Every structure is written in C-alpha cells, then in structure tokens.
Amino acid sequence: MKRDIFTKEHELFREQFRRFAEREIVPKIPEWNQRGMTDKETWKKAGAQGFLGANQPAEYGGAGGDFLFDAIIMEEMADLRAHAMMISLHSDICMPYLTSYGTEEQKQRYLVPAIRGEVILGIAMTEPGAGSDLASIQTRATRRGDHYVLNGTKTFISNGQIADLFIVVAKTNPDARPPHRGISLFLVESSFPGFRRGRKLDKLGLRGQDTSELYFEDCIVPAGN
Ligand SMILES: Cc1cc2nc3c(=O)[nH]c(=O)nc-3n(C[C@H](O)[C@H](O)[C@H](O)COP(=O)(O)OP(=O)(O)OC[C@H]3O[C@@H](n4cnc5c(N)ncnc54)[C@H](O)[C@@H]3O)c2cc1C
Structure with missing residues (x-):
C-alpha cells in the first residue's frame, strides 16, 4: 500500500533503525525467547543510537521528531517479529507521563537516562x-x-x-x-x-x-x- 505520510527524513530513519535492528536485535530473539526477557546492553545501544524517545524533546536528549518516528520503530519491530523488546512501551506509553507530568528535576533524573537506555521503564x-x-x-x-x-x-x-x-x-x-x-x-x-x-x-x-x-x-x- 502506498502511503504518503512519511517524509524522506522518516524513510532515512526507517533504514537506519532497520539496519540497527537486524544487527543488534534479530540475532538475540531466540535467546530472549528462551530466557523470557531482553538484556540491558541492547537497550543502551538503542538509546545511544537515538532510537528511544524519538519524539521526545531534544533538550532531554530525544530526537525531537514527531510520533511517526516512533510508529516506524513499531512497524519495523513487528515486521521483524521482535516483540520481546518493548520500545513502544518504554518510549510511547511510559515516557509521555514523565514529559507531561514530571517536574524538571524528575525529567533530568529519569527521562534523560531513559532516552539513553540507561533506565528502562x-x-x-x-x-x-x-x-x-x-x-x-x-x-x-x-x-x-x-x-x-x-x-x-x-x-x-x-x-x-x-x-x-x-x-x-x-x-x-x-x-x-x-x-x-x-x-x-x-x-x-x-x-x-x-x-x-x-x-x-x-x-x-x-x-x-x-x-x-x-x-x-x-x-x-x-x-x-
Ligand atoms: C502480555 C501482556 C502484557 C501486559 N502488560 C501490562 C503492563 O505493562 N502494565 C499493566 O498495568 N498491565 C499490563 N497487562 C494487563 C492488561 O492491561 C490487562 O490484562 C487488561 O487491562 C485486562 O484486564 P484483565 O486481564 O484483568 O481482564 P478483565 O478486566 O477481567 O477482562 C476480561 C474480559 O472481560 C471483558 N470486560 C471487562 N470489563 C467489561 C465490561 N464492563 N463490559 C464488557 N466486557 C468487559 C474484557 O474485554 C475481557 O475480554 C498486560 C497483559 C498482557 C496479557
């Protein structure tokens, strides 16, 4: 289906995330399925590459993009059957509580490291x-x-x-x-x-x-x- 909601920037982001996921996430899926959980290292790598909190404000380390960037991550993770790593829970369900209701001190203490993948939500x-x-x-x-x-x-x-x-x-x-x-x-x-x-x-x-x-x-x- 042809979709016209994604810009060139979105598609570039999709390619970058896809490459990251194929390299860092897909090979670990069998082990994660066996263990029943993901690992902290991969979360940190995703954060370091800017794939967590893609639509969070740049002042806290987010990419400052729109929600379509996060939607791209969900689409690619679903396509790769990589459901174990719940980036959408972390970035799209939990982070907005911090952004919307957190104090400035809480944003610095929790949101900034969450975007880096150092604090998992x-x-x-x-x-x-x-x-x-x-x-x-x-x-x-x-x-x-x-x-x-x-x-x-x-x-x-x-x-x-x-x-x-x-x-x-x-x-x-x-x-x-x-x-x-x-x-x-x-x-x-x-x-x-x-x-x-x-x-x-x-x-x-x-x-x-x-x-x-x-x-x-x-x-x-x-x-x-
Ligand atoms: C894989 C997984 C991950 C989850 N992750 C989280 C998480 O991170 N955090 C968290 O807090 N929860 C989480 N949940 C829980 C999830 O939010 C609940 O399962 C959900 O809210 C439904 O509650 P319940 O299972 O008690 O079902 P119930 O509320 O008992 O509902 C049972 C059935 O009755 C129906 N029903 C309920 N009330 C009505 C009504 N008034 N009228 C008609 N039908 C009704 C429901 O649609 C459902 O079909 C997770 C669940 C799963 C399976």
Whole structure:
C-alpha cells in the first residue's frame, strides 16, 4: 500500500533503525525467547543510537521528531517479529507521563537516562483483581511525613524483571467518589525499600517479554515522586 505520510527524513530513519535492528536485535530473539526477557546492553545501544524517545524533546536528549518516528520503530519491530523488546512501551506509553507530568528535576533524573537506555521503564496498573476496571485497584499509598508508603500487588507487568523505574498506579483516597478521583501515580525505582519483583509469568506467546508480578510491601516512596 502506498502511503504518503512519511517524509524522506522518516524513510532515512526507517533504514537506519532497520539496519540497527537486524544487527543488534534479530540475532538475540531466540535467546530472549528462551530466557523470557531482553538484556540491558541492547537497550543502551538503542538509546545511544537515538532510537528511544524519538519524539521526545531534544533538550532531554530525544530526537525531537514527531510520533511517526516512533510508529516506524513499531512497524519495523513487528515486521521483524521482535516483540520481546518493548520500545513502544518504554518510549510511547511510559515516557509521555514523565514529559507531561514530571517536574524538571524528575525529567533530568529519569527521562534523560531513559532516552539513553540507561533506565528502562514500566507501568504498573493491573492487579490480580483489577484489569479493565482500574478504579477498583487495591494498592494503597498512605502519606507519612515526607514519603508515601505503598502496599499492594501488581500483575502482568511488562518489563517487570528488567525495568529500573515503574509508574505505579495506587489509591491515595479509597473513599473518593467517583473512585478514579482517589487514584495517583508514583515513580517507584526498583531499588526503593519494600519493592520486590515476583514471578516472571510463563505465557503462550510474547515469550521474550518479562511479563511479571510486582510486590509493594511497605514500599517507601519520597513524596516528590
Ligand atoms: C502480555 C501482556 C502484557 C501486559 N502488560 C501490562 C503492563 O505493562 N502494565 C499493566 O498495568 N498491565 C499490563 N497487562 C494487563 C492488561 O492491561 C490487562 O490484562 C487488561 O487491562 C485486562 O484486564 P484483565 O486481564 O484483568 O481482564 P478483565 O478486566 O477481567 O477482562 C476480561 C474480559 O472481560 C471483558 N470486560 C471487562 N470489563 C467489561 C465490561 N464492563 N463490559 C464488557 N466486557 C468487559 C474484557 O474485554 C475481557 O475480554 C498486560 C497483559 C498482557 C496479557
């Protein structure tokens, strides 16, 4: 099908990404499928080549392009059956939360290294008892002085084993009406006390993706996050 939405610049980017993916990603797919996860080195290489956060602002290290650059990456990854490495989750689902809602300090601390591929991102919404009906999540965040204490369980979380930073959805006001008004987002580093990775789930498909359980057991999160 002939498409006229892509410019010469987009097509040049497509060629560059395709070459990168054929060299750095495709040969690793069998190993990733066997291990059930990707590797940090490849994320760093993708970041160093400018393939993460292609539409993020240049001032944070992004390519400052439009969304079509990221769409090209999705198309090429799908064509190469390279679903294990979820660049779209990292760049197109998680990064916009940082760009849109993060403070300048958070952008410097998290967005800049995420674009470099040094910090891998994940988002933790789903729970054993709440998927589509997100308003019924049970994970709680309680303010204690200069931090929040998170308690709850998440499941089906992509990049669950490899990610360094999770955007975690938790209830700060369980009595709020409508219920979604009592929900907040937290930036939880995998090194925070009380954070624990659970099982990597064994799936029929998407074998190279580390879809996982996550546990928050009196997890301490600075109030600024
Ligand atoms: C490979 C994979 C990766 C994932 N990665 C992530 C991730 O990174 N982060 C994350 O937070 N979650 C992730 N998820 C979870 C995903 O977001 C949930 O599976 C999804 O929200 C659906 O929730 P559920 O599985 O509990 O199904 P349910 O919500 O229980 O739905 C089951 C079925 O009922 C239907 N249904 C539900 N409510 C209604 C309604 N009101 N009316 C009619 N039909 C309805 C649904 O369409 C579905 O067919 C992932 C899931 C998979 C499979």
